[in-house]
Amino acid sequence: xxxxxxxxxxxxxxxxxxxxxxxxxxxxxxxxxxxxxxxxxxxxxxxxxxxxxxxxxxxxxxxxxxxxxxxxxxxxxxxxxxxxxxxxxxxxxxxxxxxxxxxxxxxxxxxxxxxxxxxxxxxxxxxxxxxxxxxxxxxxxxxxxxxxxxxxxxxxxxxxxxxxxxxxxxxxxxxxxxxxxxxxxxxxxxxxxxxxxxxxxxxxxxxxxxxxxxxxxxxxxxxxxxxxxxxxxxxxxxxxxxxxxxxxxxxxxxxxxxxxxxxxxxxxxxxxxxx
Amino acid sequence: xxxxxxxxxxxxxxxxxxxxxxxxxxxxxxxxxxxxxxxxxxxxxxxxxxxxxxxxxxxxxxxxxxxxxxxxxxxxxxxxxxxxxxxxxxxxxxxxxxxxxxxxxxxxxxxxxxxxxxxxxxxxxxxxxxxxxxxxxxxxxxxxxxxxxxxxxxxxxxxxxxxxxxxxxxxxxxxxxxxxxxxxxxxxxxxx
Ligand SMILES: C[S@@+](CC[C@H](N)C(=O)[O-])C[C@H]1O[C@@H](n2cnc3c(N)ncnc32)[C@H](O)[C@@H]1O
Numbered sequence: 001x002x003x004x005x006x007x008x009x010x011x012x013x014x015x016x017x018x019x020x021x022x023x024x025x026x027x028x029x030x031x032x033x034x035x036x037x038x039x040x041x042x043x044x045x046x047x048x049x050x051x052x053x054x055x056x057x058x059x060x061x062x063x064x065x066x067x068x069x070x071x072x073x074x075x076x077x078x079x080x081x082x083x084x085x086x087x088x089x090x091x092x093x094x095x096x097x098x099x100x101x102x103x104x105x106x107x108x109x110x111x112x113x114x115x116x117x118x119x120x121x122x123x124x125x126x127x128x129x130x131x132x133x134x135x136x137x138x139x140x141x142x143x144x145x146x147x148x149x150x151x152x153x154x155x156x157x158x159x160x161x162x163x164x165x166x167x168x169x170x171x172x173x174x175x176x177x178x179x180x181x182x183x184x185x186x187x188x189x190x191x192x193x194x195x196x197x198x199x200x201x202x203x204x205x206x207x208x209x210x211x212x213x214x215x216x217x218x219x220x221x222x223x224x225x226x227x228x229x230x231x232x233x234x235x236x237x238x239x240x241x242x243x244x245x246x247x248x249x250x251x252x253x254x255x256x257x258x259x260x261x262x263x264x265x266x267x268x269x270x271x272x273x274x275x
Numbered sequence: 276x277x278x279x280x281x282x283x284x285x286x287x288x289x290x291x292x293x294x295x296x297x298x299x300x301x302x303x304x305x306x307x308x309x310x311x312x313x314x315x316x317x318x319x320x321x322x323x324x325x326x327x328x329x330x331x332x333x334x335x336x337x338x339x340x341x342x343x344x345x346x347x348x349x350x351x352x353x354x355x356x357x358x359x360x361x362x363x364x365x366x367x368x369x370x371x372x373x374x375x376x377x378x379x380x381x382x383x384x385x386x387x388x389x390x391x392x393x394x395x396x397x398x399x400x401x402x403x404x405x406x407x408x409x410x411x412x413x414x415x416x417x418x419x420x421x422x423x424x425x426x427x428x429x430x431x432x433x434x435x436x437x438x439x440x441x442x443x444x445x446x447x448x449x450x451x452x453x454x455x456x457x458x459x460x461x462x463x464x465x466x467x
Contacts, residue, residue: 006394006418031345033363033371033391041375074375220344220372223365227345249360249372251343 007036011051015039018058023065025139026202027072029226035072042071066142073140074221077111078156079118080163081216082248086118087168088268093243094126097211103132104210106237108201109218110136113147114160119214120190121176125169129193135208137199144196150186152177157184201230206237213238217247224254231255238273245270282348282368284311284399285392286466289385289415291318291407293435297455298405301462302335302353309466313353314392315339316362316385318407328355344372356383363388364395379411389415393422400424401465403458407439413446420447427451429458 007015012035016027027035039054046067048054057064080086097103103123107116116136123129138144152160161173177184199207201218213234219227234244235257244261246269252258264270290298298315319327331339331353340346341357348354348368356362357372361383365371378384389402389412402419404412406429416426428444430452431437444450453461 006390031363031365031371033365034373034375037361037363037373037387037391038375074373076374076376217374220374224345224367224369247344249344249357251345253343253347254345 007039007051012036012039015051015055015058018055019065019068022059025069025200029202029223030221031223034221038072038074042068045071069140070142074217075111075140075143077114077217078163079114079152079160080167080169081115081118082268083163083166083168085167085216085245085248085268085270086122086163087166088265088270089119089245090122090126090168092264093212093245093270094122094128096243098126098128100211101131103128103212104208105132105134105212105214106208106210107134107136108199108213108215108234110138110147110196111140111143113143113150113196114152115214115216116147116194116196117150117176117186117190118164120194121164121169124190125171129190132193134194135210136194136196138196139198139200139202141198144198148196150188150191151183152186154179154182154184201233202226206233208237209239210237210242211239212243212245214245216245217250219250220247227254228256231257235260235273240273240275242273243270244273281350282312282396282399283350284401284465285348285364285396286311286313286462287316287389287392287400287402287419288313288405289316289389289402289407289412290405291381291385291409291411291436291439293406293408294429297429297458299331299334300455301459302331302337302339304463305335305337306463306467307337308351310350311466312348312350313466314356314362314388315353316356316383316388318381318383318385318409318411319358325358327358331355342370342372344370346370356388358383361387363391379409381409381411385412386415386418390418393418393424396422396424398423402426403429403462404440404443405429405458406434406436408436409439410442412439413443416443416447416450420450425451427453427458427461430454 164173261271328341339353360372363371419426428440431441433454
């Protein structure tokens, strides 16, 4: 039975301070509850006995920190995760985007790319891929490297194929990739207009104006105050009447500008900037 | 550290196989006004119907809410952990959801929620662990007791699936075991 270390607020503050000082990542406005859980989990995985050892190793071992980053920022993702969401994108968002000569999309917190690949498939099927420019960003360079590779374990494909069809996809899913040994590689022509780059939502500003921002299952790890700031960032990065998609359990409750958005799909958490 | 704020007492209910009828019974005949915040963690089958909140609302005659992330908890409300997310107590009486790995094959995990609320609300927590056939909940009850909260298990002799409370009793020797009738009476008295 696992018994996670209990971490006090003071200890947490010390750890976050070290990370900010030594590595420049600011986690001070992440959700305290999830941080404590993630750090406890990391200590368990690395057999770190106490906070003292954790702090010592964070300061002295770069690889230890890389692994910390990997564990503490949850990376789980899937192709066509929440198929209903992708169905709503197909039916309620893409038809509007089709009116634009150039469609700019931002995937914020794209993790290892599965969400981006899914979007490219949707765009291709809607005949919009050639006009779409996709900026896929994440805080974690290791995730971006995986995303650029287009490689996914073959073992995941059964579930992803099922997701794809549940989302309303009618093509032969295997046509979008090539299998090689235990992996598949996504058809590179799907990704020709995708730029993967590093961007930290906490400390960096808007870099373009988009017709659609997808930020799913990222804000859930932030506290209310930080979520509120990110909603301003997104609002300022959206063209009028453009779309914002969040994770299924994320909402605008912590936002002081929620009235500036209208709801496109309450269930799929798709919103639209009003003006 | 006990958080200040609007939330008064928190009643945590954890259950797995065989617990749904008991949760329904507890929620039946709830007083219209109550001051506790009630959090329910149920293990569900992966493909089970997802409208459990509506089902429970209908039975209880009061809204049972599956909270979004960072929902502010209130008194007199019942919250149900959404399928596939861990539910955590966060700052300023908010609920955080967490999509990280299952614990003891469970997500939501009873242990994680119990421990998280114990650390935040201390003696204001009452945790009820119901029927089930796995080992989740025992470590959570331990955390509740260590933070001076109250812990109760469903009497294994009065359980459809006794493994979960039995295991909790092994980990927490001497923990109070009550029959369903007794738990119902206790619940109705402390929820006020
Ligand atoms: C759970 S994944 C979500 C992946 C994908 N969007 C999905 O829903 O399947 C969360 C991602 O957010 C990234 N992330 C966390 N903090 C971030 C920050 N401050 N700026 C940008 N990305 C961040 C993590 O590195 C991780 O890849």
